Amino acid sequence: MEYHEQSRRLRQGKQMTIVENERASRFPDAELKARAAWHYYVEGLTQERISEILGVGRIKVHRILSAAREEGVVQFRIRDSVVECVVLEESLKQRFGLSQAVVVPSAADRSNAPLMIGHAAAAYLADHVNAGDVIALGWGRTLKFAINELPRRPIARTTVVSMLGGLTHAQPLNPTESAWDFAEKIGAECFLLPVPVYADRPEQRDAFMSQRSVQDVVFRARRANIAVLSVGSFSNDSPIANYGFIKPSELEELQAAGAVGDILCHFIDAEGRPVDHEVNRRVCAYPLQDLSDIPSIILVSGGQEKIAIMRAALANTKVSVLITDEDAAKGLLNR
Structure with a gap:
C-alpha cells in the first residue's frame, strides 16, 4: 500500500x-x-x-x-524590436497612471494597424476575462478585429452589454453585431440597446433613452466591471462619416467647435470634454460622465491619426489598460 x-x-x-x-x-x-x-x-x-x-x-x-x-538574444543589449515596445509600455503606464499597457510594433502598411492592435487586444481579453465578468462594449474597426481574433471559449456566467445603439441598415461595423459576436465567442448573455446610434432630434433621443428597456440596458452597462472601448478620429475612413450618421457640414462644425474625435459616438475636445453641439445631444449611448462607475476601462486604439483623440480620452477618462501600437505610443509620449 x-x-x-x-x-x-x-x-x-x-x-x-x-x-x-x-x-x-x-x-x-x-x-x-x-x-x-x-x-x-x-x-x-x-x-x-x-x-x-x-x-x-x-x-x-x-x-x-x-x-x-x-541563442544570443542577450549580449550587451537585448537584440529584439520588442524591447522598444516594452520601454514604451512602461512609459505609458507611468505617464497616464495605467495598470497595464500593451504596445505592438507599428504595421509596415499603416492601414493594417487596426488588425495588429486587434490581435493584441484579443490575446489580452482571452487572458483577462474571467467567470462572472460583465463586459460593457463600445465599437469600431479595431474592436471588430479583436473580437474576430478572440478564441471561442465559453466562460461561465459572463455578460456582454452594448454601450451604443445600433444601425438601421447593414454595414460591416455595427455596435449591436460586435456585442453579439463577442458574447457568442465566450458563451455570454448579451444585452443590446434597441435604438439607433443617433436620433433625428434631441427630444427624440430623450424619448428613446427614457424607455424602460433602454434604461435596463444602460443600468446593466453601469454595473459592468470591465469596459472595452475604442475611439474615432476625423479621418476619411471614419465609420461615422462613411455611414452617413452625420452630415459633412456637421463634421466641419464639430471640428470648428474644438472636437478632436469621438468616444462612444460622443464628440470630445482635446481635454476630453464633450463639445457643445446638437450632434452630442442626439447620440443614443452610454453617458460619458458615468464611465467612472466602471472599475476597469480598456482602451483599444492606435495609428498616428488617432493620437489626438486618444490623448483626449486619456485626459478625462480613468483608463486602466491601453492597447496600442508604437506610432500612437510615441505620439502620446512626445509632448
Whole structure:
C-alpha cells in the first residue's frame, strides 16, 4: 500500500510539473524570450515576478532565460524590436497612471494597424476575462478585429452589454453585431440597446433613452466591471462619416467647435470634454460622465491619426489598460 501511495504521489508530482512547464503564454516564443530577458536583466525582476507578468511557470522562465542567452538574444543589449515596445509600455503606464499597457510594433502598411492592435487586444481579453465578468462594449474597426481574433471559449456566467445603439441598415461595423459576436465567442448573455446610434432630434433621443428597456440596458452597462472601448478620429475612413450618421457640414462644425474625435459616438475636445453641439445631444449611448462607475476601462486604439483623440480620452477618462501600437505610443509620449 505504501509503495502504491508513493507511486501515485510521484505521478501527480510529474503531472503538476508538466502543467507548470506547459502553461501557455499569449506571446510568441521569440517575443517571450525578449520580454523575459528585459524584465530579468534590465529591470532586475525576480523569476517569480516574471512568471506572473508573462503568464508562464517559474521553471519555464528559467528555461526561457537560458535559451535567450544561448541563442544570443542577450549580449550587451537585448537584440529584439520588442524591447522598444516594452520601454514604451512602461512609459505609458507611468505617464497616464495605467495598470497595464500593451504596445505592438507599428504595421509596415499603416492601414493594417487596426488588425495588429486587434490581435493584441484579443490575446489580452482571452487572458483577462474571467467567470462572472460583465463586459460593457463600445465599437469600431479595431474592436471588430479583436473580437474576430478572440478564441471561442465559453466562460461561465459572463455578460456582454452594448454601450451604443445600433444601425438601421447593414454595414460591416455595427455596435449591436460586435456585442453579439463577442458574447457568442465566450458563451455570454448579451444585452443590446434597441435604438439607433443617433436620433433625428434631441427630444427624440430623450424619448428613446427614457424607455424602460433602454434604461435596463444602460443600468446593466453601469454595473459592468470591465469596459472595452475604442475611439474615432476625423479621418476619411471614419465609420461615422462613411455611414452617413452625420452630415459633412456637421463634421466641419464639430471640428470648428474644438472636437478632436469621438468616444462612444460622443464628440470630445482635446481635454476630453464633450463639445457643445446638437450632434452630442442626439447620440443614443452610454453617458460619458458615468464611465467612472466602471472599475476597469480598456482602451483599444492606435495609428498616428488617432493620437489626438486618444490623448483626449486619456485626459478625462480613468483608463486602466491601453492597447496600442508604437506610432500612437510615441505620439502620446512626445509632448
